[in-house]
Amino acid sequence: MTIQAAFTQLITSLAPGHDQREAANIAHIVMEHITGLSKMDRIVYKDKELTALQAIQLEQALTALLAHQPVQYVTGSSWFYGMELQVNAHVLIPRPETEELVEWIVQDVRNSKLPNRRILDIGTGSGAIPIALKKELPAATVWAVDISAGALETARSNAQQQQLDVHFEQVDILNTNASAALPMFDIIVSNPPYICQQESAGMQEQVVAYEPSIALFVPDDDALLFYRQIGLLAKEKLNPGGVLYFEINEAFGEETADLLRGQGYLHVEVKKDLFGKDRMVKALL
Template sequence: METLMHVRQAYLAQLSALYDEEEAKSLFQIAAEELLQLSRISLTMSLQQTWPAEALTPLWSCLERLKQGEPIQHIFGRAPFFGYTFRVDEHTLIPRPETEELVDLILNENKQHPGLRLIDIGTGSGCIAISLQKNLPSSTVTAVDVSKEALAVARANAETLEAAVEFRCLDILEWELAFGEEQFDIVVSNPPYITQSEKQAMHANVLQHEPHTALFVPEKAPLLFYDYIADFALHHLSANGKLYFEMNQYLANETKDLIQKKGFKDVKIINDINGVARMLSARKQAKMIANLDV
């Protein structure tokens, strides 16, 4: 017999090399609530309670996996996002709070317009596309990704959450071959934007367990995807249609400059809740000549 407090102390001690104390506390709390079916309040009240060793075995097993750097979202196979629960695995990025802010921005600026046509480029788990469709139910939402494995996860999420999203497997770097005369009112993307030089500052569990194709861009072409997606938007956004990006905070001004040179108007950098330059929005002019040589 042992107490949950003892297990909690082990989490804090054994995860200290990977996580700070607050993160380790949070991981213990998530694991205990999940594996012991305890609410947050009942967990707090049960810390001094003794438990049979076999009842706590799953918590110890979870700790061993966490010590190897495996994200807790992968251990349980799901992650929260915008009030929904999304299935995730090694083929998809784990949805992050910063991206919730991007969804919130789009909803706040467009919820008064019914019947919108949206496309999410690089959809991964489908969290952006599905959350937008659930909150803009009259909209038509398309989501694309180059990874068949990621799209399988996204389709499963859409089915579970009953979201009407059309998924397509394609490489946006070859968009000219994939789209005809389709028009969209909103283009949104959280594309790869981390440069190779930024790797050393990243958490080991991200580097070892999340898909590198969804994270990294070539050092010599850090705005590669923004360039191509902006060109796609020039051709396939409707007049006054909107373009939204999540972006690398260290390249915010360069990203804004790129989009302005393409001819977009009302280009804005938006800070996230932590004051970090994380999002960009822009508008296609009603009459716009595409400049694809930037």
């Protein structure tokens, strides 16, 4: 089978469950992963035959995609803030909205003229947030914690691949005894689980079936569980003048802000993402 024939097969097979543009985008990602050739190179070498190994990889990728596995898990990588990061079943696939959260922090630190901030990311997953922050703020000291050993292994590997120094620890943030050992920081950031269980019925199958539920869902009767706990922790672990940043559920923007105000934070700001949805919160201690 030629490169062009393989590309066409992918699009045709994916067409029933995707619009034409989405199917083509997925096919391009898979073909680049299998062949190692860019889109332009694949046009030039469109009549080149796949090797036996590449043909097997194509078949495996197509089987996974038709079972609704996200293409990022099929290829084992995802792009975030200009970096190609490893992803797998232990970690969420980084979203563009989270890039906006990183950009908010980066701009605030640069505007403060205090580049040597101490930063903690809670629930780090793939390490996307702390690795991007360290990349953009090289003078900062960056820590990251997660409850999942598998996630931390992935995050450490990503930091090593990017040649960036991030300190990772396994911590259950809901366990106050475990989190008490953390040092002091100037900035704490988190994109914690924030989707209510009842919302899963309306979510894409590929998210519910494959991305780690521990990183997605909270109980229906306690949607702000992690915000409450991290808010309390941050009051103990932030230096004077410290700042807390969250990615949030768009349905609970003001509720999250009110919770933080009730915990004694002096200035709380809700920020919308590029789609006009409440997506981020900043709270000053």
